[in-house]
Amino acid sequence: MNVTDFIQRRKALKLSQRKLCQGICTQATLSRFENNSHVPSLTILTQLCARLGMTVETLYQSEADTVSQVNIQLDEIEKSLMMEDYCQAFQKLSAIDSDQIESVIAKMRFYYLRGLMTALTNGNVLDISYDLSLIFNVLDVNQKTIFTTLGFLGMGEMYARNHQLQRAQFYFDKVNDYLSQLPAEQQSEQYYLRVLMMVYYTAEFEMTRNHYADSQRLIKAGVGLCSSQHVTFYLPNLKFLATRCAIALHQPTQKVQGLMSETLAFAKINQNEVVEVKLAALKRQLEKGQLREA
Structure with a gap:
């Protein structure tokens, strides 16, 4: 209260x-x-x-309004993270005082968002470890929530970006384990977006290790999830990864161009300018012969 x-x-x-x-x-x-x-x-x-x-209800309503406002802010930050708009996400995060968050779920959201974003932007490893370890060791000690797995994702990204691939693989394996046991019952759209974010970054990591079969498996599962749950938000990212994978495997030009067209179409539908920029850069690399295709 x-x-x-x-x-x-x-x-x-x-x-x-x-x-x-x-x-x-x-x-x-x-x-x-x-x-x-x-x-x-x-x-x-x-x-x-x-x-x-x-009235007593007034006191509880004030608390409920505060929790609701924090959740609205966290929703906006999470969307910025998924759109890879890290600058805006960090600005919004800095406006939240974590000490004033009372809800355990909201606290886990805050620390996973800050920890993962810091990892994705090559930030300080001590800051990343602190934020994510709060989830593992304090807020979700039994590791029963999705936020623990999102924390594993952040740890995997941190180690991958610091070229400690064996340690990164340890955490991405945990994410893969979670993805292989998704609940059968219907979940919220927000839940599936978080799952798709895990799929995307895990597939990207597997690709950097030249584990193309694993990456393709994850991409296919992600696209299937987008289709079955009518969630198109991550389709541009997944199609872009599929394009990169096709180029790395020297697949036919026609297939690569088809994937590029699909990537661009889904990027425009979802107003994902980041993927559009990445795709344009990839095309330029191909035209200059910096990447090879069959």
């Missing part, structure tokens, strides 16, 4: 603790409540609120 509104209301009415609690409870009881150490009985709290001209 957020007692800030309660305290502000009491002070606005120029009521001391002693005066407010007179005939209702002891001053020690009120003091403990205002210090967030002990919530009194509902009867006492109702009487205190009534004396201030407010």
Whole structure:
């Protein structure tokens, strides 16, 4: 319960603790409540609120509004992450005080987002490890939520970008294990977007290790998931990876060009300018002969 509104209301009415609690409870009881150490009985709290001209529901509504606002901010940040707009995502993250987040789920979201984004932008490994270890060791010690797996993804990216591929493989294997056991029951769109993000970065990692069969398997599974769940958001990314894979495997020009066309089409549909830029750069490399195709 957020007692800030309660305290502000009491002070606005120029009521001391002693005066407010007179005939209702002891001053020690009120003091403990205002210090967030002990919530009194509902009867006492109702009487205190009534004396201030407010209701108990108002206190809970204030807290609910705060949680809702944080979740809206985190939704926007997560979308920026998926669009690879890291600059905007970091700006929005910096506006959130993690110490003020009370929900455990919201805390896990905050630390996974900051940790993964820091990894994807080649940030400080100590910062990455700290953020993600808070999920593993404090917030989800039994490792039962998707945020632990997203944390594994962040650790894998951190090690991969620091050229410690064996350690990176250890974490990407954990992500692969999760992807092989997705729940059978229908999940939310947000859940599938997170799963597709794991698919994309894991497939990309496998490609960097020349594990093209594993990468193609993941890409195919991701495209299938997009189709079955009617989620097109990650199709541009997956088609772009498929294009890169086809070039690396020296597949026919016609197939490469077809994949490029599909990538561009899905990028435009989803307004994914990042993939459009990546595709244009890839085309230029092919034209200059810096990449080879059959």
